[in-house]
Amino acid sequence: MTSTAKQGRFVRLAEAGRAPILFTLDGEPLQGQKGDTVLSAILLSRKTLGHADLGDRQRAGFCLMGACQDCWVWQADGTRLQTCVRQLEPGMALLSGPPENWLLPLEPAT
Numbered sequence: 001m002t003s004t005a006k007q008g009r010f011v012r013l014a015e016a017g018r019a020p021i022l023f024t025l026d027g028e029p030l031q032g033q034k035g036d037t038v039l040s041a042i043l044l045s046r047k048t049l050g051h052a053d054l055g056d057r058q059r060a061g062f063c064l065m066g067a068c069q070d071c072w073v074w075q076a077d078g079t080r081l082q083t084c085v086r087q088l089e090p091g092m093a094l095l096s097g098p099p100e101n102w103l104l105p106l107e108p109a110t
């Protein structure tokens with residue numbers, strides 16, 4: 001098994017034989033399974049999704065049904081993704097915080 005052997009917040013109790021899906025979070029290769037939400041795939045390997053936007057609090061989702069807004073992560077292109085309502089897709093490159101160049105200063109008008 002890959003790095004998914006690390007203990008996460010969630011434990012897969014059933015349906016462990018579905019097709020594996022590889023993705024990354026902050027560059028770390030992780031593995032979920034077909035049919036996982038992004039949130040469940042991450043929390044099977046990690047305790048949290050990362051820091052809250054404001055403050056040092058760690059986030060791990062709360063409602064698991066799209067209501068609380070506590071489960072967003074970033075994608076490399078600067079868009080955000082609500083992990084509890086998105087199915088995991090092969091090759092997803094996710095970030096726990098914004099990409100480095102996300103808020104570049106605006107170009108001066110010419």
Ligand code: FES
Nearest residue numbers: 061064069071084
């Ligand atoms: S966990 Fe509440 S919106 Fe995703």
